[in-house]
Amino acid sequence: MEVFLFSTFNGVLYGMLLFMLASGLTLIFSLMGVLNFAHASFFMLGAYFAYQISTYTGFWSALLVAPLIVGLVGALVERYGLRPVHRFGHVAELLFTFGLAFVMEEVIQMIWGKVPVPYDVPELLNVAAFEWRGLQYSAYRLFMLGVSVAIFVALFLFIAKTRVGLMIQAALSHPQMVQSLGHDVPTIFMWTFGFGCALAGIAGVIGGNVLGTEPSMAITLGPIVFVVIVIGGLGSLWGALIAALFIGIIDNLAITFDVSIYPLFALFGVAREAEGIMSDLVNLTSGGISPVLPYLMLVLMLIFRPRGLFGTRDV
Amino acid sequence: MLEVRDLHAYYGKSHILQGVSLDVNAGEIVSLLGRNGVGRSTTIKAIMGEVEPHGSIKFKGQEIAGLKSHSIAQLGLGYVPENRDIFPTLTVRQNLLLGQKSARNTGRWSMEDMFELFPNLRDRADTPGGVLSGGEQQMLAMCRTLMGDPDLVMVDEPTEGLAPQLVEKVAELLNEIASRDLSILLVEQKLTIALKISARVYVMGHGEIVFEGTPEDLRRNEAVRQEWLEV
Numbered sequence: 122m123e124v125f126l127f128s129t130f131n132g133v134l135y136g137m138l139l140f141m142l143a144s145g146l147t148l149i150f151s152l153m154g155v156l157n158f159a160h161a162s163f164f165m166l167g168a169y170f171a172y173q174i175s176t177y178t179g180f181w182s183a184l185l186v187a188p189l190i191v192g193l194v195g196a197l198v199e200r201y202g203l204r205p206v207h208r209f210g211h212v213a214e215l216l217f218t219f220g221l222a223f224v225m226e227e228v229i230q231m232i233w234g235k236v237p238v239p240y241d242v243p244e245l246l247n248v249a250a251f252e253w254r255g256l257q258y259s260a261y262r263l264f265m266l267g268v269s270v271a272i273f274v275a276l277f278l279f280i281a282k283t284r285v286g287l288m289i290q291a292a293l294s295h296p297q298m299v300q301s302l303g304h305d306v307p308t309i310f311m312w313t314f315g316f317g318c319a320l321a322g323i324a325g326v327i328g329g330n331v332l333g334t335e336p337s338m339a340i341t342l343g344p345i346v347f348v349v350i351v352i353g354g355l356g357s358l359w360g361a362l363i364a365a366l367f368i369g370i371i372d373n374l375a376i377t378f379d380v381s382i383y384p385l386f387a388l389f390g391v392a393r394e395a396e397g398i399m400s401d402l403v404n405l406t407s408g409g410i411s412p413v414l415p416y417l418m419l420v421l422m423l424i425f426r427p428r429g430l431f432g433t434r435d436v
Numbered sequence: 437m438l439e440v441r442d443l444h445a446y447y448g449k450s451h452i453l454q455g456v457s458l459d460v461n462a463g464e465i466v467s468l469l470g471r472n473g474v475g476r477s478t479t480i481k482a483i484m485g486e487v488e489p490h491g492s493i494k495f496k497g498q499e500i501a502g503l504k505s506h507s508i509a510q511l512g513l514g515y516v517p518e519n520r521d522i523f524p525t526l527t528v529r530q531n532l533l534l535g536q537k538s539a540r541n542t543g544r545w546s547m548e549d550m551f552e553l554f555p556n557l558r559d560r561a562d563t564p565g566g567v568l569s570g571g572e573q574q575m576l577a578m579c580r581t582l583m584g585d586p587d588l589v590m591v592d593e594p595t596e597g598l599a600p601q602l603v604e605k606v607a608e609l610l611n612e613i614a615s616r617d618l619s620i621l622l623v624e625q626k627l628t629i630a631l632k633i634s635a636r637v638y639v640m641g642h643g644e645i646v647f648e649g650t651p652e653d654l655r656r657n658e659a660v661r662q663e664w665l666e667v
């Protein structure tokens with residue numbers, strides 16, 4: 122039971138991290154029609170910046186400053202990269218972000234090398250927050266959860282209550298009308314892009330020291346974020362939240378409770394002692410297939426409900 | 437107030453506006469009439485910068501051809517599009533708030549003014565714009581643009597699809613707007629309200645102005661009406 126709870130808790134945490142990436146990605150997509158392949162690279166950038174800054178002034182200033190710089194880099198990328206490419210259409214934009222992801226990875230390797238950098242959890246929080254029936258839960262993980270929930274609440278309030286949030290909502294369906302009311306929509310796009318990148322940056326700052334800060338971290342996480350926004354429904358923040366939590370929890374449970382998936386095969390009458398190729402399959406466990414689970418869900422979702430859980434249009 | 441000279445516009449290769457010239461003077465209601473598809477909406481969109489204009493467009497003495505539409509709006513040109521473009525998920529109040537050009541309303545129209553003109557909007561202040569009736573959406577669209585305190589409003593077919601008593605209401609509002617020292621460029625297809633409230637009218641046919649004069653001139657000119665207006 123306690124193992125189940127702890128594992129679910131970790132799942133929620135992982136899910137909230139995914140949400141921080143997915144929310145920005147889905148917002149940018151629904152506003153500008155751009156599927157930003159480089160989105161997870163901004164997550165990585167956040168982790169590296171946080172590492173670098175924390176070597177000078179410590180973790181707490183990094184938590185503040187790194188996302189700001191990442192957001193600024195994002196805004197510049199939109200203004201001087203994406204916007205000129207925009208008039209060549211969405212395919213060109215897609216290719217641009219695709220290329221950008223590789224460029225960012227290479228640049229990071231050039232600066233910080235191929236091996237993980239020693240970006241660690243801050244001393245202050247590197248303790249157990251509580252112990253329950255012999256299991257310890259780290260204070261840093263609680264802190265991560267707190268930050269991600271706070272970001273989530275702030276994001277929703279921002280979109281629902283502020284004037285800029287209203288402009289963003291209005292521009293989702295009628296960008297031209299928003300502009301003819303006198304609002305500078307291209308600039309709103311630029312800052313929304315930067316803001317989405319900053320959210321990914323925050324996830325990098327608080328997640329990089331737990332997940333490991335290395336040049337492949339974007340490539341590892343990026344595809345899962347895409348799965349999240351497709352399952353949640355492109356453009357839907359709520360969908361992104363639910364899908365992120367769902368994938369986070371499933372992933373953790375599948376690994377923690379490394380159950381055999383043989384019963385699935387039994388359903389189809391495959392014998393336990395199957396020969397040849399089947400013998401490997403029937404002996405798989407849920408932990409073994411956990412990396413592929415999100416993609417399996419993606420494929421099923423696309424087949425049976427292409428608009429995702431909360432989406433309003435097909436992918 | 438607004439001087440358009442030799443305006444051309446294109447959709448891809450098709451040459452839609454072929455040298456349109458028109459004027460709107462301060463405090464004046466001017467109508468732009470014509471059949472479907474002659475390019476009336478395109479004219480307004482080109483003035484607003486939503487379609488690329490070729491030619492000269494002066495607003496309050498300043499050349500605006502080539503500016504972005506938000507800058508044009510900031511100069512005091514308001515636009516109410518044909519399809520109204522209400523923000524469907526935002527409430528009536530939020531729609532109106534976005535009409536304001538900045539967070540503080542310093543213009544000559546307050547939200548209270550709007551609610552007094554259209555008590556319906558007050559009753560529905562907190563409902564999403566998307567569920568309003570066509571007539572209510574039209575009123576909301578006009579009020580939203582007024583909240584930005586324009587000096588000239590371009591209104592594209594405000595009476596399209598409205599019941600007769602709502603059409604009257606629109607005419608009333610347009611007169612009310614003009615009485616607050618605003619100019620109006622009204623695009624219409626039917627002559628009903630246009631002849632009643634306009635100081636001058638233009639008739640458009642195939643991307644050009646084919647007639648210009650007072651409503652009285654147009655009433656007398658059977659030939660123009662038959663060739664360019666009646667179906």
Ligand SMILES: Nc1ncnc2c1ncn2[C@@H]1O[C@H](COP(=O)(O)OP(=O)(O)OP(=O)(O)O)[C@@H](O)[C@H]1O
Binds near residue numbers: 452471472476478479
């Ligand atoms: N986005 C577009 N792409 C290509 N052609 C267009 C586009 N919009 C309008 N047109 C064409 O331009 C011409 C003028 O259209 P416009 O909308 O200005 O007409 P209109 O006078 O406002 O008439 P109505 O509003 O009754 O359709 C029409 O022939 C129309 O088919």
Ligand SMILES: [Mg+2]
Binds near residue numbers: 476478592
């Ligand atoms: Mg039209």
